[in-house]
Amino acid sequence: MKSRILLAVILLATVACNKSRPYDDVDPETLKPSGSEDTRPSYSFEGEIADDRCRFVSEQLSLHYDDAGIIFSSEKSAGTTIYRAIGLATGNSAELFMNETDEPRLLVNGTEIKIKSAVKEHENEKGAWIHIQTPDYKHIVFVVTDL
Protein backbone atom coordinates (compact mmCIF):
# COMPACT_ATOMS: atom_id res chain seq x y z
CA MET A 1 0.00 0.00 0.00
CA LYS A 2 2.89 2.31 0.89
CA SER A 3 4.52 1.72 -2.49
CA ARG A 4 1.26 2.65 -4.30
CA ILE A 5 1.07 5.93 -2.39
CA LEU A 6 4.72 6.65 -3.19
CA LEU A 7 4.09 6.04 -6.93
CA ALA A 8 1.08 8.39 -6.90
CA VAL A 9 3.18 11.10 -5.22
CA ILE A 10 5.92 10.75 -7.81
CA LEU A 11 3.43 10.96 -10.67
CA LEU A 12 1.74 14.03 -9.21
CA ALA A 13 5.13 15.65 -8.69
CA THR A 14 6.05 14.95 -12.30
CA VAL A 15 2.82 16.48 -13.63
CA ALA A 16 3.23 19.43 -11.33
CA CYS A 17 6.77 19.96 -12.60
CA ASN A 18 5.62 19.87 -16.21
CA LYS A 19 2.83 22.32 -15.57
CA SER A 20 5.23 24.63 -13.90
CA ARG A 21 7.39 24.86 -17.07
CA PRO A 22 5.99 27.30 -19.58
CA TYR A 23 7.08 27.19 -23.27
CA ASP A 24 9.08 30.42 -23.00
CA ASP A 25 12.41 28.80 -23.35
CA VAL A 26 11.39 26.42 -26.15
CA ASP A 27 12.88 27.06 -29.59
CA PRO A 28 9.85 28.03 -31.78
CA GLU A 29 11.39 26.15 -34.68
CA THR A 30 10.77 22.92 -32.80
CA LEU A 31 7.09 23.75 -32.55
CA LYS A 32 6.59 23.75 -36.35
CA PRO A 33 4.70 20.78 -37.67
CA SER A 34 6.95 18.05 -38.88
CA GLY A 35 7.87 18.44 -42.57
CA SER A 36 7.56 22.21 -42.66
CA GLU A 37 11.30 22.76 -42.45
CA ASP A 38 12.89 24.71 -45.29
CA THR A 39 14.37 21.86 -47.24
CA ARG A 40 15.62 23.88 -50.20
CA PRO A 41 19.15 22.84 -51.02
CA SER A 42 21.66 25.63 -50.67
CA TYR A 43 22.63 27.23 -53.94
CA SER A 44 25.85 28.88 -54.99
CA PHE A 45 26.37 30.93 -58.15
CA GLU A 46 30.15 30.78 -57.81
CA GLY A 47 30.47 27.87 -60.19
CA GLU A 48 28.54 29.77 -62.85
CA ILE A 49 30.85 32.77 -62.64
CA ALA A 50 33.81 30.52 -63.29
CA ASP A 51 32.24 29.54 -66.62
CA ASP A 52 32.28 32.34 -69.21
CA ARG A 53 30.38 30.55 -71.97
CA CYS A 54 27.16 32.21 -73.10
CA ARG A 55 24.15 30.27 -71.97
CA PHE A 56 20.59 30.44 -70.75
CA VAL A 57 19.69 27.57 -68.50
CA SER A 58 16.29 27.14 -66.92
CA GLU A 59 14.06 24.21 -66.17
CA GLN A 60 11.95 25.07 -69.19
CA LEU A 61 14.60 25.97 -71.76
CA SER A 62 18.34 25.65 -72.28
CA LEU A 63 20.26 27.54 -74.94
CA HIS A 64 24.02 27.23 -75.25
CA TYR A 65 26.20 29.34 -77.50
CA ASP A 66 28.44 26.41 -78.31
CA ASP A 67 25.51 24.76 -80.05
CA ALA A 68 25.46 26.37 -83.48
CA GLY A 69 22.69 28.71 -84.52
CA ILE A 70 22.02 30.42 -81.19
CA ILE A 71 22.22 34.21 -81.26
CA PHE A 72 23.32 35.76 -77.97
CA SER A 73 22.98 39.51 -77.87
CA SER A 74 22.60 42.59 -75.76
CA GLU A 75 20.89 45.78 -76.76
CA LYS A 76 20.50 49.10 -75.00
CA SER A 77 17.34 51.06 -75.55
CA ALA A 78 16.06 54.00 -73.51
CA GLY A 79 17.88 53.01 -70.34
CA THR A 80 16.91 49.36 -70.64
CA THR A 81 19.38 46.61 -71.40
CA ILE A 82 17.87 43.66 -73.21
CA TYR A 83 19.72 40.35 -73.10
CA ARG A 84 18.60 37.83 -75.66
CA ALA A 85 19.25 34.23 -76.60
CA ILE A 86 17.45 32.93 -79.69
CA GLY A 87 17.70 29.55 -81.36
CA LEU A 88 17.47 30.00 -85.11
CA ALA A 89 16.46 26.40 -85.79
CA THR A 90 13.70 26.29 -83.20
CA GLY A 91 12.64 29.86 -82.54
CA ASN A 92 13.05 29.18 -78.84
CA SER A 93 14.04 32.36 -77.10
CA ALA A 94 14.84 34.01 -73.80
CA GLU A 95 14.71 37.78 -73.35
CA LEU A 96 15.57 39.62 -70.16
CA PHE A 97 14.78 43.31 -69.76
CA MET A 98 16.72 45.10 -67.03
CA ASN A 99 16.86 48.76 -66.05
CA GLU A 100 17.49 50.91 -63.02
CA THR A 101 13.92 51.75 -62.12
CA ASP A 102 11.55 48.97 -63.13
CA GLU A 103 11.33 45.36 -62.11
CA PRO A 104 13.21 43.06 -64.47
CA ARG A 105 11.11 41.11 -66.96
CA LEU A 106 11.85 37.71 -68.43
CA LEU A 107 10.20 36.35 -71.55
CA VAL A 108 10.68 32.72 -72.53
CA ASN A 109 9.43 31.84 -75.99
CA GLY A 110 7.61 35.14 -76.04
CA THR A 111 5.68 34.50 -72.83
CA GLU A 112 6.45 36.46 -69.68
CA ILE A 113 7.66 34.31 -66.81
CA LYS A 114 7.10 35.49 -63.26
CA ILE A 115 10.41 36.10 -61.57
CA LYS A 116 11.33 37.10 -58.05
CA SER A 117 14.66 38.69 -58.87
CA ALA A 118 17.28 39.08 -61.55
CA VAL A 119 20.68 40.03 -60.24
CA LYS A 120 23.93 40.62 -62.07
CA GLU A 121 26.12 38.48 -59.85
CA HIS A 122 29.16 39.41 -61.87
CA GLU A 123 29.84 41.93 -64.59
CA ASN A 124 33.00 42.91 -66.35
CA GLU A 125 34.13 44.28 -69.67
CA LYS A 126 33.29 40.94 -71.26
CA GLY A 127 29.69 40.66 -70.16
CA ALA A 128 27.24 39.79 -67.43
CA TRP A 129 26.48 36.74 -65.32
CA ILE A 130 22.85 37.03 -64.29
CA HIS A 131 21.14 35.00 -61.61
CA ILE A 132 17.37 34.89 -61.92
CA GLN A 133 15.12 33.44 -59.24
CA THR A 134 11.50 32.48 -59.71
CA PRO A 135 8.86 32.80 -56.99
CA ASP A 136 9.09 29.05 -56.40
CA TYR A 137 12.83 29.37 -55.78
CA LYS A 138 13.97 27.94 -59.10
CA HIS A 139 17.31 29.26 -60.31
CA ILE A 140 17.86 30.46 -63.87
CA VAL A 141 21.31 31.24 -65.23
CA PHE A 142 21.75 33.76 -68.04
CA VAL A 143 25.31 34.48 -69.09
CA VAL A 144 25.95 36.87 -71.97
CA THR A 145 29.66 37.46 -72.42
CA ASP A 146 32.32 38.29 -74.94
CA LEU A 147 30.11 40.20 -77.34
Place this chain on the structure above:
Amino acid sequence: MQISRTTLIAPLALTIILTAQADVVDDYATGRSGEALKATLSRHCRPSVAIDSDIIAESLVMLQDKGGNPLDGLTGRPLHDLDFAAVTYIVPLEWMNPVPTFRKEASTDLNNMLLTDGATAIDRGQLPLGDSTDNIDCVTPPPSLKGDIARAVFYIATLYPCELWGSWGRSIFDNTAYPTLRKEWSEMYMRWHQDDPVDEQERRRDEMTRTLQGNSNPFVTHPDLADYLWGEKAGAVYKPSAKPDNPDSPDTPGGATPPGDIDETPTPLRECYDSSDTYVYLYSPYVPDNVSWTVDGTPASGRIEVASLSTGRHELRYSSPTAKGKLIITVRQ
Protein backbone atom coordinates in the same frame (compact mmCIF):
# COMPACT_ATOMS: atom_id res chain seq x y z
CA MET B 1 -29.86 38.51 -92.11
CA GLN B 2 -29.76 41.76 -94.03
CA ILE B 3 -26.47 42.20 -95.78
CA SER B 4 -25.91 45.08 -98.11
CA ARG B 5 -22.61 45.93 -99.73
CA THR B 6 -23.30 49.63 -99.41
CA THR B 7 -23.78 49.41 -95.66
CA LEU B 8 -20.64 47.43 -95.12
CA ILE B 9 -18.07 50.07 -95.63
CA ALA B 10 -18.96 52.44 -92.80
CA PRO B 11 -18.78 50.04 -89.84
CA LEU B 12 -15.90 48.14 -91.30
CA ALA B 13 -13.89 51.24 -91.99
CA LEU B 14 -13.32 51.55 -88.26
CA THR B 15 -11.85 48.09 -87.99
CA ILE B 16 -9.80 48.04 -91.14
CA ILE B 17 -6.13 48.06 -90.41
CA LEU B 18 -3.87 48.74 -93.29
CA THR B 19 -0.52 47.45 -92.27
CA ALA B 20 2.41 46.72 -94.47
CA GLN B 21 3.20 43.21 -93.33
CA ALA B 22 6.71 42.08 -93.96
CA ASP B 23 7.05 38.49 -95.04
CA VAL B 24 7.10 37.03 -91.57
CA VAL B 25 6.95 33.49 -92.90
CA ASP B 26 10.21 33.58 -94.79
CA ASP B 27 11.84 35.72 -92.13
CA TYR B 28 11.09 33.45 -89.22
CA ALA B 29 10.28 30.03 -90.67
CA THR B 30 13.41 29.65 -92.78
CA GLY B 31 15.74 27.03 -91.35
CA ARG B 32 13.07 25.37 -89.20
CA SER B 33 11.36 22.04 -89.59
CA GLY B 34 8.54 19.95 -88.16
CA GLU B 35 7.20 21.08 -84.81
CA ALA B 36 9.49 24.12 -84.66
CA LEU B 37 8.31 25.24 -88.09
CA LYS B 38 4.66 24.80 -87.11
CA ALA B 39 5.20 26.59 -83.80
CA THR B 40 6.87 29.47 -85.64
CA LEU B 41 3.89 29.87 -87.95
CA SER B 42 1.57 29.69 -84.96
CA ARG B 43 3.53 32.40 -83.16
CA HIS B 44 3.95 34.83 -86.05
CA CYS B 45 0.81 34.37 -88.16
CA ARG B 46 -1.98 34.98 -85.67
CA PRO B 47 -4.79 37.52 -86.17
CA SER B 48 -4.04 40.86 -84.57
CA VAL B 49 -7.65 42.02 -84.64
CA ALA B 50 -10.73 40.15 -83.42
CA ILE B 51 -13.57 40.77 -85.85
CA ASP B 52 -16.69 42.02 -84.10
CA SER B 53 -19.21 39.19 -84.15
CA ASP B 54 -21.89 41.61 -85.37
CA ILE B 55 -20.08 42.18 -88.66
CA ILE B 56 -18.69 38.73 -89.37
CA ALA B 57 -21.27 37.98 -92.07
CA GLU B 58 -20.68 41.36 -93.70
CA SER B 59 -16.95 40.75 -93.55
CA LEU B 60 -17.35 37.41 -95.31
CA VAL B 61 -19.28 39.10 -98.09
CA MET B 62 -16.53 41.66 -98.35
CA LEU B 63 -13.92 38.93 -98.70
CA GLN B 64 -15.54 37.94 -101.96
CA ASP B 65 -14.44 41.14 -103.56
CA LYS B 66 -16.11 40.51 -106.91
CA GLY B 67 -19.08 41.56 -108.92
CA GLY B 68 -22.38 39.73 -108.77
CA ASN B 69 -23.66 37.58 -105.96
CA PRO B 70 -21.23 36.12 -103.45
CA LEU B 71 -20.56 32.43 -103.86
CA ASP B 72 -21.58 29.73 -101.44
CA GLY B 73 -18.38 28.64 -99.75
CA LEU B 74 -19.44 25.00 -99.61
CA THR B 75 -21.10 24.51 -102.97
CA GLY B 76 -19.53 27.22 -105.11
CA ARG B 77 -22.97 28.28 -106.34
CA PRO B 78 -24.08 31.93 -106.25
CA LEU B 79 -25.94 32.98 -103.13
CA HIS B 80 -28.99 34.71 -104.58
CA ASP B 81 -30.62 35.73 -101.34
CA LEU B 82 -28.28 36.87 -98.60
CA ASP B 83 -31.20 36.92 -96.18
CA PHE B 84 -30.96 33.14 -96.12
CA ALA B 85 -27.19 32.98 -95.93
CA ALA B 86 -25.40 31.62 -92.89
CA VAL B 87 -21.91 31.58 -91.50
CA THR B 88 -20.38 28.13 -91.17
CA TYR B 89 -17.06 27.20 -89.63
CA ILE B 90 -14.73 25.01 -91.67
CA VAL B 91 -13.54 23.48 -88.42
CA PRO B 92 -16.62 23.76 -86.18
CA LEU B 93 -16.06 25.50 -82.88
CA GLU B 94 -17.93 22.72 -81.11
CA TRP B 95 -14.99 20.44 -81.87
CA MET B 96 -12.80 22.75 -79.77
CA ASN B 97 -15.16 22.69 -76.81
CA PRO B 98 -13.62 20.13 -74.45
CA VAL B 99 -10.68 22.42 -73.66
CA PRO B 100 -11.71 25.75 -75.13
CA THR B 101 -8.29 27.39 -75.01
CA PHE B 102 -8.52 28.69 -78.54
CA ARG B 103 -12.27 28.74 -79.02
CA LYS B 104 -12.73 32.46 -78.48
CA GLU B 105 -9.93 33.44 -80.82
CA ALA B 106 -11.02 30.92 -83.44
CA SER B 107 -14.63 32.12 -83.23
CA THR B 108 -13.74 35.43 -84.88
CA ASP B 109 -11.10 34.15 -87.29
CA LEU B 110 -12.28 34.74 -90.84
CA ASN B 111 -9.82 32.16 -92.14
CA ASN B 112 -12.04 29.48 -90.58
CA MET B 113 -15.36 30.73 -91.91
CA LEU B 114 -17.45 30.42 -95.01
CA LEU B 115 -20.61 32.09 -96.11
CA THR B 116 -23.09 29.48 -97.22
CA ASP B 117 -26.76 28.98 -97.87
CA GLY B 118 -28.64 28.47 -94.62
CA ALA B 119 -30.12 25.17 -95.73
CA THR B 120 -26.69 23.89 -96.76
CA ALA B 121 -25.30 24.89 -93.38
CA ILE B 122 -28.09 23.03 -91.60
CA ASP B 123 -27.56 19.94 -93.76
CA ARG B 124 -23.88 20.00 -92.99
CA GLY B 125 -24.27 20.46 -89.25
CA GLN B 126 -20.89 19.61 -87.78
CA LEU B 127 -19.91 17.04 -90.40
CA PRO B 128 -16.28 17.20 -91.50
CA LEU B 129 -15.39 18.60 -94.89
CA GLY B 130 -13.71 15.75 -96.70
CA ASP B 131 -14.13 12.72 -98.90
CA SER B 132 -16.57 10.33 -97.27
CA THR B 133 -15.22 6.99 -96.18
CA ASP B 134 -16.83 3.81 -94.92
CA ASN B 135 -16.44 5.16 -91.40
CA ILE B 136 -17.27 8.82 -91.70
CA ASP B 137 -19.87 10.75 -93.63
CA CYS B 138 -18.43 13.99 -94.93
CA VAL B 139 -19.57 17.00 -96.86
CA THR B 140 -17.51 17.15 -100.03
CA PRO B 141 -17.07 20.54 -101.67
CA PRO B 142 -16.65 20.89 -105.43
CA PRO B 143 -13.09 20.41 -106.75
CA SER B 144 -12.62 24.15 -107.24
CA LEU B 145 -13.02 24.75 -103.48
CA LYS B 146 -11.21 21.73 -102.10
CA GLY B 147 -7.80 23.40 -102.02
CA ASP B 148 -9.18 26.50 -100.30
CA ILE B 149 -10.73 24.35 -97.60
CA ALA B 150 -7.62 22.20 -97.19
CA ARG B 151 -5.48 25.31 -96.65
CA ALA B 152 -7.98 26.58 -94.06
CA VAL B 153 -7.75 23.25 -92.21
CA PHE B 154 -3.94 23.48 -92.29
CA TYR B 155 -4.26 26.97 -90.82
CA ILE B 156 -6.52 25.80 -87.98
CA ALA B 157 -4.29 22.82 -87.23
CA THR B 158 -1.36 25.22 -87.01
CA LEU B 159 -2.85 28.09 -85.03
CA TYR B 160 -5.29 26.23 -82.80
CA PRO B 161 -3.86 22.80 -81.95
CA CYS B 162 -6.25 21.78 -79.19
CA GLU B 163 -5.20 19.62 -76.28
CA LEU B 164 -8.42 17.70 -76.73
CA TRP B 165 -10.81 17.63 -79.65
CA GLY B 166 -14.50 16.88 -79.44
CA SER B 167 -17.00 15.33 -81.82
CA TRP B 168 -15.63 14.61 -85.31
CA GLY B 169 -12.56 16.63 -84.45
CA ARG B 170 -11.16 13.60 -82.65
CA SER B 171 -11.14 11.68 -85.91
CA ILE B 172 -9.34 14.38 -87.86
CA PHE B 173 -6.95 15.91 -85.31
CA ASP B 174 -4.83 14.45 -82.55
CA ASN B 175 -3.68 16.24 -79.42
CA THR B 176 -0.06 16.62 -80.48
CA ALA B 177 1.66 19.91 -81.16
CA TYR B 178 2.75 18.32 -84.44
CA PRO B 179 1.57 16.91 -86.77
CA THR B 180 -1.86 17.55 -85.18
CA LEU B 181 -3.59 16.30 -88.34
CA ARG B 182 -4.03 12.55 -88.41
CA LYS B 183 -2.22 10.85 -91.28
CA GLU B 184 -5.17 9.80 -93.41
CA TRP B 185 -6.66 13.27 -93.17
CA SER B 186 -3.43 15.13 -93.83
CA GLU B 187 -2.91 12.95 -96.90
CA MET B 188 -6.40 13.74 -98.17
CA TYR B 189 -6.04 17.47 -97.54
CA MET B 190 -2.61 17.46 -99.19
CA ARG B 191 -4.23 15.93 -102.28
CA TRP B 192 -6.90 18.64 -102.22
CA HIS B 193 -4.19 21.27 -101.74
CA GLN B 194 -2.18 20.05 -104.71
CA ASP B 195 -5.11 19.40 -107.05
CA ASP B 196 -6.64 22.83 -106.42
CA PRO B 197 -3.74 25.26 -106.07
CA VAL B 198 -4.10 28.84 -104.86
CA ASP B 199 -5.82 30.96 -107.46
CA GLU B 200 -6.28 34.67 -107.87
CA GLN B 201 -9.66 34.69 -106.14
CA GLU B 202 -8.26 32.96 -103.06
CA ARG B 203 -5.31 35.33 -103.03
CA ARG B 204 -7.65 38.32 -103.10
CA ARG B 205 -9.71 36.84 -100.27
CA ASP B 206 -6.55 36.32 -98.25
CA GLU B 207 -5.38 39.86 -98.91
CA MET B 208 -8.73 41.21 -97.76
CA THR B 209 -8.65 38.98 -94.68
CA ARG B 210 -5.25 40.41 -93.82
CA THR B 211 -6.66 43.89 -94.17
CA LEU B 212 -9.51 43.08 -91.80
CA GLN B 213 -7.88 40.98 -89.10
CA GLY B 214 -4.18 41.60 -89.61
CA ASN B 215 -2.98 38.19 -90.72
CA SER B 216 -2.80 36.02 -93.79
CA ASN B 217 -3.19 32.29 -94.06
CA PRO B 218 0.47 31.31 -94.51
CA PHE B 219 -0.59 28.26 -96.52
CA VAL B 220 -2.11 30.61 -99.09
CA THR B 221 0.80 33.03 -99.29
CA HIS B 222 3.37 30.20 -99.12
CA PRO B 223 1.68 27.05 -100.46
CA ASP B 224 4.89 25.02 -100.23
CA LEU B 225 4.74 25.24 -96.41
CA ALA B 226 2.13 22.48 -96.29
CA ASP B 227 4.52 20.10 -98.01
CA TYR B 228 7.16 20.78 -95.33
CA LEU B 229 4.65 19.96 -92.59
CA TRP B 230 2.43 17.19 -94.00
CA GLY B 231 3.72 16.34 -97.46
CA GLU B 232 6.76 14.73 -99.00
CA LYS B 233 9.12 17.26 -97.42
CA ALA B 234 7.74 16.70 -93.92
CA GLY B 235 10.61 17.00 -91.47
CA ALA B 236 12.89 18.81 -93.92
CA VAL B 237 14.23 22.25 -93.12
CA TYR B 238 12.08 24.94 -94.71
CA LYS B 239 13.70 27.05 -97.37
CA PRO B 240 11.56 29.61 -99.16
CA SER B 241 10.95 28.94 -102.81
CA ALA B 242 13.08 31.11 -105.09
CA LYS B 243 10.12 33.09 -106.30
CA PRO B 244 7.63 34.50 -103.83
CA ASP B 245 4.17 33.06 -104.27
CA ASN B 246 2.45 36.25 -103.35
CA PRO B 247 3.38 39.00 -105.78
CA ASP B 248 1.69 41.58 -103.58
CA SER B 249 3.92 40.66 -100.69
CA PRO B 250 7.32 39.90 -102.09
CA ASP B 251 9.67 38.08 -99.78
CA THR B 252 11.92 41.02 -99.10
CA PRO B 253 12.44 41.98 -95.50
CA GLY B 254 11.39 45.50 -94.64
CA GLY B 255 14.16 48.04 -94.85
CA ALA B 256 16.80 45.69 -96.11
CA THR B 257 18.33 46.22 -99.48
CA PRO B 258 19.04 42.93 -101.11
CA PRO B 259 22.65 42.80 -102.11
CA GLY B 260 23.67 41.98 -105.62
CA ASP B 261 20.97 41.31 -108.13
CA ILE B 262 17.98 43.50 -107.46
CA ASP B 263 15.61 40.51 -107.77
CA GLU B 264 17.56 38.54 -105.24
CA THR B 265 15.86 37.80 -101.94
CA PRO B 266 18.16 37.40 -98.94
CA THR B 267 17.31 34.43 -96.78
CA PRO B 268 17.74 34.91 -93.03
CA LEU B 269 20.70 33.45 -91.20
CA ARG B 270 20.29 29.90 -90.07
CA GLU B 271 22.20 27.29 -88.15
CA CYS B 272 23.60 25.19 -90.97
CA TYR B 273 24.61 25.60 -94.61
CA ASP B 274 25.68 23.08 -97.23
CA SER B 275 26.64 22.90 -100.88
CA SER B 276 23.05 23.50 -101.97
CA ASP B 277 23.33 27.03 -100.56
CA THR B 278 25.06 29.71 -102.58
CA TYR B 279 25.31 32.47 -100.01
CA VAL B 280 25.18 33.20 -96.31
CA TYR B 281 23.23 36.43 -96.08
CA LEU B 282 24.16 38.61 -93.14
CA TYR B 283 20.57 39.23 -92.30
CA SER B 284 18.20 38.06 -89.59
CA PRO B 285 14.89 39.40 -88.31
CA TYR B 286 16.44 39.11 -84.84
CA VAL B 287 19.29 41.48 -85.67
CA PRO B 288 18.78 45.24 -85.95
CA ASP B 289 19.38 46.93 -89.28
CA ASN B 290 22.55 48.87 -89.85
CA VAL B 291 24.92 46.76 -87.82
CA SER B 292 28.48 45.95 -88.79
CA TRP B 293 29.38 42.31 -89.24
CA THR B 294 32.48 40.22 -88.91
CA VAL B 295 32.90 36.62 -89.98
CA ASP B 296 35.66 34.82 -88.11
CA GLY B 297 37.02 38.23 -87.14
CA THR B 298 37.08 39.64 -90.68
CA PRO B 299 34.74 42.51 -91.55
CA ALA B 300 31.98 41.48 -93.92
CA SER B 301 28.77 42.86 -95.34
CA GLY B 302 25.82 41.82 -97.47
CA ARG B 303 26.50 38.17 -98.19
CA ILE B 304 29.27 35.61 -98.22
CA GLU B 305 29.71 32.81 -100.69
CA VAL B 306 29.25 29.51 -98.89
CA ALA B 307 31.98 28.06 -101.09
CA SER B 308 34.42 30.59 -99.62
CA LEU B 309 33.88 29.19 -96.13
CA SER B 310 35.66 26.06 -95.03
CA THR B 311 33.70 23.13 -93.74
CA GLY B 312 33.09 23.45 -90.01
CA ARG B 313 32.08 26.18 -87.59
CA HIS B 314 32.28 29.91 -88.19
CA GLU B 315 31.64 32.74 -85.78
CA LEU B 316 29.56 35.69 -86.88
CA ARG B 317 29.48 38.85 -84.81
CA TYR B 318 27.60 42.09 -85.23
CA SER B 319 27.69 45.42 -83.51
CA SER B 320 26.24 48.90 -83.60
CA PRO B 321 26.36 51.72 -81.05
CA THR B 322 23.40 50.13 -79.22
CA ALA B 323 23.50 46.41 -80.00
CA LYS B 324 25.99 43.57 -80.03
CA GLY B 325 25.58 39.91 -80.72
CA LYS B 326 27.17 36.74 -81.99
CA LEU B 327 26.37 33.26 -83.24
CA ILE B 328 28.02 30.21 -84.69
CA ILE B 329 27.03 28.74 -88.04
CA THR B 330 28.19 25.44 -89.44
CA VAL B 331 29.09 24.66 -93.02
CA ARG B 332 28.82 21.09 -94.22
CA GLN B 333 29.93 19.42 -97.42
